[in-house]
Amino acid sequence: MTTPIYVGYYFTITPLQPASDILIAELGAAGFESFVETEKGVEAYIQKQEWNDAVLEEIEILSSDNFKITFTYEEIEQVNWNIEWEKNFDPILVDDICSVRAPFHKQPDVKYDILIEPKMSFGTGHHETTHMMIQHILENSFENKTVLDMGCGTGVLAILAEMRGAIAVDAIDIDNWCYVNTMENVTRNLAKKVKVFEGDASLLTGRNYDVIIANINRNILLEDIATYSKCLNTNGQLFLSGFYEEDLEIINAACERNKLEFISSKKRNNWIAASYLLK
Helix, strand or coil: CCCCEEEEEEEEEECCCCHHHHHHHHHHHCCCCEEEECCCEEEEEEEHHHCCCCCCCCCHHHHCCCCEEEEEEEEEECCCHHHHHHHHCCCEEECCCEEEECCCCCCCCCCEEEECCCCCCCCCCCCHHHHHHHHHHHHCCCCCCEEEEECCCCCHHHHHHHHCCCCEEEEEECCHHHHHHHHHHHHHCCCCCEEEEECCHHHHCCCCEEEEEEECCHHHHHHHHHHHHHHEEEEEEEEEEEEEHHHHHHHHHHHHHCCEEEEEEEEECCEEEEEEEEC
């Protein structure tokens, strides 16, 4: 079998968010199939047979005045994606209680051990926001609760919600790769209560939850907070992350308009994960 030849693009982005998430989404729609989020931006890969000189012409964020994005690119042959992401994926340990690791990592002695294979997708599960959302889940009761993990990515938070006692968990992501990868990780962790869906907040019509977890980005959160509020049961909890400390005020204001009371927030390297209660 012939090893595919790839073209790799290396983007430097200022400021990094939410531009990084937007860029990945637009590149995915343009045929790019693998991504690595870096400290300075994004690495993106497309098979050469799918590539052409105009491949970036429809990437709208590259012409945005709100961000500075530069890039270089090169042709790459014989890329072993598993080796590439293994080099960049370290296991994480949250509060000595929960680990997120790949199958090739040594099994730790913790209460909650989550196995994932993120490969070359949207991060490897150890971003600051994921870490804080795991902390929120560990600190709150999920026993006998119905849960939504919106923008599930690799499915880590949905899987942990079941481990914490949730009786039903819906995991939703708009990206097909994330949908497929979450399905794989749900099976890998023997999660029986998690159902995975591909789509966006339009799927939430008629659904209700005791807890909603949304780790996405500021712009999407602001669009969907009203929908989250309508889907929460009485005294339901909402956990939001994927935005910076300077965005907390506007997020709080949107929640307040939708009967969601701010309870607390966590901060990690300027990222925020906040919790709210339906009034």
